[in-house]
Amino acid sequence: MDGQTERPARDGEDGATRRRLPPAERRQQIVDEAVRFFAEVGLEGKTRELARRLGVTQSLIFNYFATKDELIDAVYEKVYIGRLSPAWPERLTDRSVPLRDRLLAFYSEYSALIFEREWMRIFMFSGLAGASLNRRYLEHLGDVILLPLLAETEALAQTDAPPKMEDVWNLHGGIVYIGIRQHIYRMPKPAKPQEEIARAIDKYLLYFGIDSEN
Numbered sequence: 001m002d003g004q005t006e007r008p009a010r011d012g013e014d015g016a017t018r019r020r021l022p023p024a025e026r027r028q029q030i031v032d033e034a035v036r037f038f039a040e041v042g043l044e045g046k047t048r049e050l051a052r053r054l055g056v057t058q059s060l061i062f063n064y065f066a067t068k069d070e071l072i073d074a075v076y077e078k079v080y081i082g083r084l085s086p087a088w089p090e091r092l093t094d095r096s097v098p099l100r101d102r103l104l105a106f107y108s109e110y111s112a113l114i115f116e117r118e119w120m121r122i123f124m125f126s127g128l129a130g131a132s133l134n135r136r137y138l139e140h141l142g143d144v145i146l147l148p149l150l151a152e153t154e155a156l157a158q159t160d161a162p163p164k165m166e167d168v169w170n171l172h173g174g175i176v177y178i179g180i181r182q183h184i185y186r187m188p189k190p191a192k193p194q195e196e197i198a199r200a201i202d203k204y205l206l207y208f209g210i211d212s213e214n
Contacts, residue, residue: 027064030054031074038075039118042125047071072133079122080137083113084144093148099156100212103201106145107175108194115179115193124184146172158209171204 021029030050037050047068051058065071088109092102114120126133146168153163175197182189190196205212 023064026060030061030064030071031078034071034075035079035118035122038072038125039121043072043122043129075122076133076136079119080133081140083119084141085109089144089148092145093152095152095155098213099152099210100201100205102152103149103204104198107197107201111175111179111193111197114176115182115189117183120179120183124180141172153208153210156208156210156214159207163208167204167207171200174200 033054047061048058051061150168157163178193181187
């Protein structure tokens with residue numbers, strides 16, 4: 001969260017015991033547990049409690065991350081940016097492949113990565129807390145995925161009214177909602193999520209008069 005300046009306790013203050021690990025392995029361990037921790041309790045969770053779960057001192061965490069903000073940034077990189085494949089923009093704009101096939105391939109892969117409890121709950125907690133994680137992620141997603149998708153839709157649309165960015169966000173949001181329904185609202189997920197994704201894509205293409213073979 002913006003402005004987090006939580007500082008470490010002194011070694012031994014929290015009574016934690018420590019097992020020595022190589023620095024890179026220890027840092028990864030902290031980030032992995034922080035993902036699980038913040039997904040469970042929200043971004044207001046205290047690093048003292050995170051340290052207790054890790055079995056280390058709070059000060060050890062701050063040896064790797066100067067502030068809680070830095071730790072949350074590392075969580076952001078792992079949960080959000082680390083799941084966006086650098087190959088997706090090129091594949092989404094490959095006009096040798098029908099747009100429907102490109103969309104199906106992208107959202108099948110994307111949904112497999114984000115339809116997870118940790119991703120959904122951290123995203124929810126970040127939004128509720130007014131943290132910058134959501135804004136940064138959605139801006140990045142818009143630039144590298146949704147703007148190219150809008151251009152591809154514009155190139156094929158057969159309607160008088162041109163596609164707008166809001167139309168692309170509506171498609172994207174409708175698909176993401178499948179995961180929200182399961183992990184946030186605790187409602188049963190569709191029996192066949194991929195069929196729901198295909199239905200949303202077909203509805204989107206039909207709205208703009210785009211043939212599924214184009």
